[in-house]
Amino acid sequence: MPQRQHIAIVGGGASGTLLAWQLARQGLAGMTTLLDPAEAPGAGLAYSTSFPQHLVNVRNETLSADPSDAGHLLRWVHAMHDPGAGPDGFIPRRWFGDYLRTLFRESGVRHRRGVAVAMERRSCGPVLLLADGSRLHATHVVLATGNFPPPPLPELDDAAIASGRYHHDVWDPDALGRIGPDEDVVLIGTGLSTVDAVLRLRAQAHRGALVAVSRRAWLPEVHRALTVPGSPVVGADVQATARGYLAAFRRALRDGIPAAAAVDSLRATSNALWLALSENEKRRFRRHLQRRWDVVRRRMAPMVGAAVTEALRDESLTLRRGRVTAVRQDGDALAITVRTPGGTDTIRAGHAINTTGPDPRYGRGESPLLRTLLQEGLAVAGFEGEGLRCDADGAVLDRQDRPTPDLFSLGPPRMGTLFESVAIPEIRAQAAALAAHLREAIHPETARGG
Ligand SMILES: Cc1cc2nc3c(=O)[nH]c(=O)nc-3n(C[C@H](O)[C@H](O)[C@H](O)COP(=O)(O)OP(=O)(O)OC[C@H]3O[C@@H](n4cnc5c(N)ncnc54)[C@H](O)[C@@H]3O)c2cc1C
Numbered sequence: 001m002p003q004r005q006h007i008a009i010v011g012g013g014a015s016g017t018l019l020a021w022q023l024a025r026q027g028l029a030g031m032t033t034l035l036d037p038a039e040a041p042g043a044g045l046a047y048s049t050s051f052p053q054h055l056v057n058v059r060n061e062t063l064s065a066d067p068s069d070a071g072h073l074l075r076w077v078h079a080m081h082d083p084g085a086g087p088d089g090f091i092p093r094r095w096f097g098d099y100l101r102t103l104f105r106e107s108g109v110r111h112r113r114g115v116a117v118a119m120e121r122r123s124c125g126p127v128l129l130l131a132d133g134s135r136l137h138a139t140h141v142v143l144a145t146g147n148f149p150p151p152p153l154p155e156l157d158d159a160a161i162a163s164g165r166y167h168h169d170v171w172d173p174d175a176l177g178r179i180g181p182d183e184d185v186v187l188i189g190t191g192l193s194t195v196d197a198v199l200r201l202r203a204q205a206h207r208g209a210l211v212a213v214s215r216r217a218w219l220p221e222v223h224r225a226l227t228v229p230g231s232p233v234v235g236a237d238v239q240a241t242a243r244g245y246l247a248a249f250r251r252a253l254r255d256g257i258p259a260a261a262a263v264d265s266l267r268a269t270s271n272a273l274w275l276a277l278s279e280n281e282k283r284r285f286r287r288h289l290q291r292r293w294d295v296v297r298r299r300m301a302p303m304v305g306a307a308v309t310e311a312l313r314d315e316s317l318t319l320r321r322g323r324v325t326a327v328r329q330d331g332d333a334l335a336i337t338v339r340t341p342g343g344t345d346t347i348r349a350g351h352a353i354n355t356t357g358p359d360p361r362y363g364r365g366e367s368p369l370l371r372t373l374l375q376e377g378l379a380v381a382g383f384e385g386e387g388l389r390c391d392a393d394g395a396v397l398d399r400q401d402r403p404t405p406d407l408f409s410l411g412p413p414r415m416g417t418l419f420e421s422v423a424i425p426e427i428r429a430q431a432a433a434l435a436a437h438l439r440e441a442i443h444p445e446t447a448r449g450g
Contacts, residue, residue, distance in 0.1 A: 005031050005442045008128055008138035009109075010116050010369065012036025013044020015411030015427050016144035017104045018065055022435035024107040028442065032109045035128065035136060041111055042104045043097030045147050045171055053199040054093045055301040057192060059223070061087035063096065063424050065103055067432055073099060090223070090301035112136065117368040119378065119407075126406050128369075140438055143388070143396065143409040147358035147422075148366050153188070155337075159329035160352075166327050166334060167353040176200050176353070183208045183350030186336045188324045190214040192298055194355040195308055198317055202307065210317045211347060212355075213338055217319040218295045221260060222305030229257055229265045236269070240276040242284040263296045267420070274419035282383055320347075327352050360386035360415055370413075378407065382416015390417045393437050394430060405441070410434055 007023065009016045012034050020041075023032050034041055056063060064072040070087070073096075077085045081095050104111070116128040119141060128136040149169040160166045167175040170193050179185060185201065187194045190212045198210060212219075233252035234245050252262045266273065277285065300308065311317035322338035322345065329335075336347045362370035363381055370388075373379040377399030382389045388396055394410050395403035410430040414421040421430070 005140075006125075006138045007032040007140045007142065007438060007442075008126075008136050009034040009142045009144050010036075010128065011044075011144035011146055012038055012041025012104070012111065013144065013146045013411075014042075014047065014100055014424060015044075015146060015431065016142075017042050017044075017100045017107075018428050018431035019142060019144060019410060019434060020107040020109040021065060021103045022431045023438065024109060026435045026439040028435070028439060029108040031442070033112050033136060033138075034104070034109050035112050035114055035116055035130075037113060037115050039113070040101055040104070042101030043094075044100075047093045047097030047100060048173075049093050049097075049171075049196075050173070051200055051203055052092045052094070053203050053304070053307070054196060055090040055304055056093055056096055057090070057220075057223075057298065057301055057304075058423065058425065059087065060085060060089050060091055063091075065099070065428055067425075067429050076102065088225075090303070115369075118372045119369065121378070121406075139406060140441070141407050142394075142434065143370075143407070143413055144411055145367060145370060145409075146412050148362075149359060150189075150193075150354045150356045151359040151361065152364075153324065153327060153354065155326035155328075157326075157328040160327050160334055163329050163334070165329075165351045167351065170197050170353050170355050177204065179204075179206065179208075179351050181205055181207050184348075185210050186324075186334070186347055186349045186352045187212040187355050188214075188336075188352060189355035189357065190217055190219050190319060191294070191355065191357055192220055192300070193357050195220065195300060195304060197353050197355050198311055199304065199307055202311065202316075207316070208350065210311070211320055211349070212317065213320045213322050213324055213336075213347075215321065215323055216291060217321045218291065219300075219308065219319070220295050221299045223299045223302055224260070226258060226261045226264065228261045231265070232269045233257060233262045233265050234269075234273060236272065236276075240273070240278075241281050242277070242289060245273065245285070246289060259296050260299065263293065267425070270420055271418045275417075279383070286384070320345075324352075358412065360412070362387070362413075378404070387416025387421075388413045390414050394434050408434060408438075 016034055020034050061070050064070050066072045076099050114130040117131050118129040120127045125139045126141045194212050234248040238244050238248045322340035325339050326337040333348050333350055334352050336352050338345045359365050363374050379396045380389045390396055391403040394408045396407045396409055411427045412422045420426050
């Protein structure tokens with residue numbers, strides 16, 4: 001007897017939710033289960049924040065769940081929160097979390113609370129083993145497992161961990177609330193997670209000094225009104241090397257195109273440009289250009305930028321160049337060792353927060369499911385040991401480099417292969433394409449006709 005078709009989505013953040021919603025549009029809701037430990041799936045890590053100061057970092061018009069209907073999110077925001085919100089605005093992330101929860105409810109997909117810790121392949125198809133000892137049988141599994149806490153620090157004292165003064169997970173809703181208003185804090189990193197922490201601390205009337213440390217001490221730039229060139233500033237004909245791309249980019253800057261507009265012109269083609277690079281050229285890009293790219297590409301909403309500028313101006317926030325190499329307990333505080341261009345410094349502070357961003361190396365990470373998939377060769381890590389190797393449909397590649405017909409991924413795990421895969425504009429497109437692909441796999445007779 002043929003196996004009853006069943007899709008299991010592992011993870012109910014933005015990626016799993018957008019996929020569930022798209023599967024419902026393909027008529028597959030009844031054969032789909034979404035597995036996630038949350039009480040109500042939807043918001044995931046990025047959009048569960050309850051702080052109104054935490055805004056989305058792309059304009060409302062680019063965040064609609066439906067790639068072909070830019071107004072879908074805005075109509076919902078107008079009805080539910082703010083009739084005056086515009087396409088160029090930046091809504092609070094918690095509103096976007098509400099929107100995602102609504103989409104999940106609308107989808108009609110079944111939610112099963114739980115965490116998958118391993119996957120077995122049986123003759124009847126993949127079987128997910130859950131932490132509570134139960135099993136979930138499926139014919140297709142989609143890893144929408146998203147983001148995990150930051151990578152470990154090189155040296156972290158057990159006493160520092162036990163003291164409760166070192167905060168490894170900046171998104172832990174309670175951790176930052178325990179920081180006293182006058183305690184000094186070292187923020188490890190200067191990216192968007194750092195900005196989140198600064199906003200959060202300011203919102204709780206924190207008065208102590210905030211020192212943010214990173215190798216270059218560059219903060220993300222701020223969104224401004226821009227005219228984006230109609231065609232990408234690095235064309236498909238440019239030699240596929242980091243140097244070739246940089247030369248074309250610099251030509252655009254010399255022609256008077258602002259860096260942010262030049263970066264935005266590449267949004268639709270940056271994955272193709274990345275895939276055209278050899279491994280060596282990707283490494284070169286990572287080493288010399290990635291961070292410069294990131295601060296322009298991942299910009300802050302204007303209101304967020306204004307709050308950060310204010311914190312820099314009143315010196316409640318200062319930036320330091322260097323690399324944090326150790327965090328140790330030092331009496332009733334922490335001693336944070338920073339390797340700087342000129343030597344080694346030690347900063348004494350009441351608390352240290354790791355704001356270096358999600359750990360993309362699943363092999364060493366927190367997820368038993370991803371770790372065992374990698375160990376068993378059912379999946380392989382992508383570029384530089386990060387994310388997963390996938391084909392263009394999101395099928396996960398196995399140790400023999402073969403796409404698996406029953407194991408897929410979307411969102412952050414595809415960063416092992418792609419250059420852009422964590423933001424909503426990419427995730428929603430992947431969700432729509434993967435839902436269509438699964439429908440074709442499950443009902444080839446209906447899908448071929450459109
Ligand atoms: C703080 C932050 C802010 C961001 N802001 C923006 C923004 O403004 N705009 C933008 O475009 N992008 C933003 N991003 C990018 C963000 O990565 C994506 O927008 C999106 O939220 C990723 O969603 P996800 O579902 O893939 O991951 P997650 O939100 O991490 O969700 C993954 C879910 O999977 C569950 N899960 C994991 N493993 C298992 C398992 N084994 N079994 C069961 N469940 C499991 C987790 O519990 C979690 O609920 C932001 C990212 C972060 C971290």
